[in-house]
Structure formats: C-alpha cells, structure tokens
Amino acid sequence: MGRSGEAYPTVVVEAVTRTFQVPSLEAEQDLGPVKGAMTRVGWRPKVPLEALKGVSFTTHSGEAIGVIGRNGSGKSTLLRLIAGLDVPTSGSVTTTSTPVLLGVNAALQPELSGLDNARLGLLAMGFTPEQLQRTIVKITEQADLGRAIHRPMKTYSSGMGARLRFAIATAAEPEILLIDEALATGDDASRERAERRMEEIRERAGTVLLVTHSGKTVEETCSRAIWVNDGIIVHDGPAVETARAYRWWAWNIAQGETEVADRLLAEALRGSPVTDRRSRRRTAVKEQG
C-alpha cells in the first residue's frame, strides 16, 4: 500500500504471448523423402509452441498471488517474463521496480558454504559491506540451518537449499518477489517461517507472486490466485475459490474423469462458480443419515 494506504499497481501484464520455436520429430515425419538429406546436414525442422496465448492481469501492492496450473501450462514462462529474463513475443509487461526471482535453480555455488553464498548473493544485489553484515544475521536466522550454514551447499538436502535461497531473496526486501516452487521442498517448520516472511513482505506493501502446482499452498499462503492452463488464464480470483476450483479439476483429471474435467474447465473459463458435486453429494448423504 502507498503512503495513503491505497493499494497501487505493481505489475501490469497486457495481452502477453510467448511462442517458442522447438525442434520436433513430428515435423520431421512431414518432410517425406527429403527428410534424410535435410537431417544429415544438421537441419532440424521446428514447430511453434505457444506457451502463453494472450495473458493479461494487474497485481497490486500488498497482494500475495498464487499462480497455479498443471505441468507445462506456462507458469514459469510467465514468471520469467515478469522477472525480465525473457521477452514476450507480443504484448507487454510493466513493473514498478525490478522484481527479484527466486527459483529452485537460483544460481548458488555448490562448492561454497551457505554463508559465502549468502554474501555473494547480497553483493550481487548491490548491498554495501555494512548492510551486508546486518543482513547476513537476518539470513542466518531465516534459513535456520544451524552449523550447516558453514558447510558447502553441495552437502545440503533440497529443502535446506530451498530455505537458504528463500532467505537470501527475501533479505533484499524486494517490492516484487517472484517465487518459483521454492516453498514446496521445505518441511513444516521452514514453510511456516517462509510464510511469515511472505506476510511481512506483503505488510510492507510488497507483492509476492508464487508459482506452484499445489492448490493447498496457495489456499494457505495467498490472497489471490491465477489458474493458468495451456497458456491462458482460466480463472483469476480469491485464492481459496480459485485453488479449490483448480484442485477439483485436477482431481478429476487424475481419476480419468476427462469429461467432468472438461466441463469444469469450461465453467471456470466462463467465470461461473465451479460446483464441487462430490462434496455436495456427501453433505446430502450426511443430512439423510
């Protein structure tokens, strides 16, 4: 929120598309008799892959927004575009300040200790030596790795690495924090600490965008959620409502109930509330009993 307490826009995504040109064996089949000659000279036919097909939304100060969707739906591509690590094929992304992207693969050095990685991370983010001293203490507390902070990062479990990355990225107190699945690997205690930290960032009028497959994480940590499927936004609304609609759809996919899933997707796209018929049936049975 601004000084007046009003929420203000922090990220504006307008009609964004992103098309990748990807080599495809399928396209090679279509070449017919010239296929052998063409591929022998090292040429590989490419097909366009539309990872994002016209996505628009605006985030505001003080919002924590979950971006949910199944594998390959376009979530990470969207986050990379907002971070400025990639450019849209068409459309635009505008941000009020430089976002900090915290990814599971954030570039930390496996041979260096957690502490040295934290120092390097802060220097890369432009911290002065005095600021660095103060912030290192905060990172050590947030990561809560005990003496392991002095060990090389290559000896860390994936959850320990995730905790350190989260602590480094949030120490910068960014106005816009982008998190790609980093909370998924932590245990309950570290997830709670991470959630508290996200809450602090929101309270300082920051915006947090969290990419995840987990509808549950979104319900627990976010105020709003954007459900992305096949490069388009299916639903953008309150976190609990959107995450439940997504989870119910994903459950039906997992059960092989594709017709129900297709109907739910169509309803969500139309903006109508997605009915959880399963829970309604259970309630009815309970009432009868």
Ligand SMILES: Nc1ncnc2c1ncn2[C@@H]1O[C@H](COP(=O)(O)OP(=O)(O)OP(=O)(O)O)[C@@H](O)[C@H]1O
């Ligand atoms: N650099 C790239 N080159 C070619 N195709 C890409 C590239 N990055 C992403 N894609 C494709 O774009 C689509 C969306 O990928 P993206 O990584 O954004 O999905 P996601 O929703 O984050 O998936 P996941 O949940 O599995 O991480 C996928 O079909 C993927 O194969």
